Amino acid sequence: MGSRVGVYVGVMYEEYQLYGAQEQISGRPKALSGNPSSIANRVSYFFNFLGPSIALDTMCSSSLTAIHLACQSLRQGECEVAIAGGVNVSIHPNKYLLLGQGNFVSSKGRCESFGQGGDGYVPGEGVGAVLLKPVAKAIADGDHIYGIIKGTAVNHGGKTNGYSVPNPAAQADVIRRSWQAAKVDPRSVSYIEAHGTGTTLGDPIEIAGLARVFEESTQEKQFCSIGSAKSNIGHCESAAGIAGLTKVLLQLEYGQLVPSLHSGKLNENIDFANTPFKVQQELAEWKRPTVGVNGQKREFPRIAGISSFGAGGVNAHIVVEEFSPDSKKKAEKHTISPSWDGPVVIVLSAWNEERLKKQAERLLAALEAGKYSDADLVRIAYTLQVGREAMNERLALLAGSCEELEAKLQLFVDGYEGIAELCRGQVKANKDALAAIMSDEDMTVTIEAWIRKGKYGKLMDLWTKGLKVDWSTFYGNIRPSRISLPTYPFAKERFWIGEHGRKADRTGYETRPDESRTTEQKITAVPPQVRPLLPETPAAATVTANPVHVALRPLNEDTFHLGKITDEIVSSASTASAPKLETIVVPAVSIEALQAEMKASLAEVLYMHEDEVDIDETFVDLGMDSITGLEWIKALNKRYGTSITVTKVYDYPTIQDFAGYLQSMMRSSPMRKKP
Known part of the structure; x- marks a missing residue:
């Protein structure tokens, strides 16, 4: 059973379908889906999240509205945790034509938020999301808390x-x-992340609305800094709100206010001197405000307001407060004692060896930049142990200090082997060996003893080979809090329709399309003709040619000595004196050969690289659904003359299992040809 996690995503435009329309006009029937709901729904599907899953479009306020709805969902108990944010991409010229016709685009190629002469914005691309939890739960879970949403x-x-x-x-x-929902006095607000598109009239209207609320509580002037991320990265439209929130959280993290660009000369339609605001024009410390309350001076935490206004009229605002020092002290009660002694186990994993090296390089770069101290080492270890998915390629090492960790990572990145107290391994390559070891009923007790006595060498070696370790047993009831670490180095692969066709056909392509291919070749991506594993039957046979949508990988004919058998079959068919139903004897095919061809064909159907398909991984985990499953089974039936139903993928849920079943069906159901 999955978790009650909600997913809320702001999105707009959906112009990818226009490429399909262009192909149809050119006489090539190509339909592209562009359902924004799938942006949220696929996340929920992939992770088995059971909470609300919603994609919404309020134009430029979409992502902040998504965060508002996520907060409501948490308060109402619809979900326990929520992921909220937005995405914006510029993928078709139609978008720029539309913005140009509406006079939305800046003539200067930049967003001049609150600057003189601004006449429009420049679209920016981006994607961002935040994980939202009730504060008490986040503290109890030892999460790294970037800020607190006080009201929306x-x-x-x-x-x-x-x-x-x-x-x-x-x-x-x-x-x-x-602010009323947040129970915040406007005088205690020290920063506003404005919508700030940089237009002559839009910016003054925004300042007028802000000033109206502030002046209901105070007549003080220019105590609150204001800026807009749009001057730095452009207007991310449906992702503008999450861009602004991300900026605010980073400013809270570093205790600094970053400059809003292109505002050297301010908009002459705004009299900033007579408002509560001053445009942040240089990098500065974000000081906590000291405000007089009932005749006494009181220091308030850093508080920011974030605005997003959609062109269709939907307005959104949220109030964010820093996770204060007092709150952090309370959270420390849930963390591990500073008296932690001895080395820690650092674990890294990735999809393949190349990504693992990149993973190590990222952590190494963060250490070299001085982002972490020895006091953080146990938090680094714990975060990597429980906060990262354990993948196929693995590395584990012991380190007693950040300096030692840095040194060992450097040796690994440089390609050295035999590094002391560092283990490397692959799960798939050691699956059978590990299963044999773990079948020993005394092994669990042995592992517990290793952990208790601090004998981590053997444990690390087994983990790199696939052992599942309950890392929480290392820490007892008091566990370390998590810490922000470098994220996974995803491979940069392109998936544009028509550029590669199916993934299996993109060998040799890097980041740019191959301009030597014609448009039609790019769109259709017809797989090359291949020589099948089994001999083709004559034209009249019931088993037809390879399905159009699935290409089965050829294997060396001489490996199975099929040439002679094929000649005999054809000769027998051509010399028959009278028409009759003949049975073709199917040559025996090894289980390994079947697995290899099934692996290649399934990769083709699922748009995957062949090396991404594990014969022991379930079809569901590989991404098969009812449609792709039916397509694959039809191809297998045509190729091998069987009559397997698609429901058999549930009875035999891996390639390894299914290959055994297919082999037995081939033996019991010989292919026939009609007279």
Whole structure:
């Protein structure tokens, strides 16, 4: 059973389908799906999340609205954890034509948020998400907390002078309600991440709405810094809100305010001197504000407001507060004692050896940059142990200090072998050997003894070969808190329709399309003609040629000595004196050969590289669904003359299992040819 995790995603445009329409106009029937719901739904499907799964479009306020709905879902108990954010890509010229016709695009090629002469924005691409939990749960789980969302609100601007004309009163209202929900005094707010598209009239309207709310509580001037990430990275549209939130969280993390660019000369339609705001024009310390409350000075935590306003009138605002020093002290009660003694077990894993090296390089670079101290070492170890998926290629090492960890990673990256207290291994290559070891009923007790006595060498060696380790047993009831570490170095692969066709046909392509191929070749991606494992029957035979949609990999004919058998079959068929139903004797095929061809054909159906398909991994985990499963089974039946139903993939859920079943069916169901 999965977890009640919600997924909320802001998205707009969905223009990828236009490429399919272009192909249809050119006489090539190619349909492309472009359902935004799948952005959220596929995440829920892949991870088996059972909470709400929603993709929404409120234009430029989409991602902040998604975060608002996720917070509501958490408060109402619809989910225990939520992932919320947004994505924005510019993938078709139609988008720029549309923005140009509407006079939305900057004539200068940049966003001049609050700057003089701004006349539009430049679209930015981006994707971002945050993991949301109730504060108490995050502290109890020892999570790295970047900030606390204190309040959120969403509304619409109603009827204005034009569909895309903002309503300052509605903007003020959504900000006011957000702060009321957060129980925050505007005077304690020290930073505003504004929508700030950089237009002559849009920016003044936004400042007017903000000032209206602030001035309800205080008449002080220019105490709150304001800026916009759009001046740095462009307007990420449906991902603008998550971009702003990410900026605020990073500013909280480093205790600094970054400059808003292109604002050297401020918009002359805004009298900043008579507002609570000052445009942040240089890098500066983010100081906690000291405010007089009931005649006494009080220091407040760093608090920020974040705005996103959609062109269709949907306004969103959230209030974020730093995870204060007092809160951190409370959280430390749940963390491990500083008296942790001895080396720690550092584990890294990746899909393949190349990615593992990149993983090590990333951690090494962070250590070399001085991001971590020896006091962080146990948190680094714990985060890598319980906060990362254990993949096929693995590395484990012992380190008593960051310096030692850095030295061993450097040796590994440089290609040295035989490094002291460092183990390497692959799960797939050692599956049978590990199963034999773990079949010993005394092995579990032995492993527990190794952990208790600190004998980590053998444990690391077995882990790199696939042993499942309950890392929590290392720490007892008091566990370390997690720490922010470098993320996985995903391979940069292109998946544009028409550029490679199926994954199996993209050998030799890197980051650019091969311009030597014609458009039709790029779109159709017809697999090369291959020589089948089994001999083809004459034209009248019931077993037809290879299916159009699936190419089965050829194997060397001489390996199975099929040439002579094929000649005999054809000769027998051509010299028959009278038409009759003949049985063709199917040559015996080794289980290894069947597995190899099934692996190649399944990779083709699932748009995967052949080396990504593990014969011991279940079809469901590989990504097979009812449609791809039916396509694959039909191809197998045509190739081997069987009548297997698609439901057999559930009875024999791996290639290894299915190959055995297929071999038995081939023996019991010889191929026949008609007169």
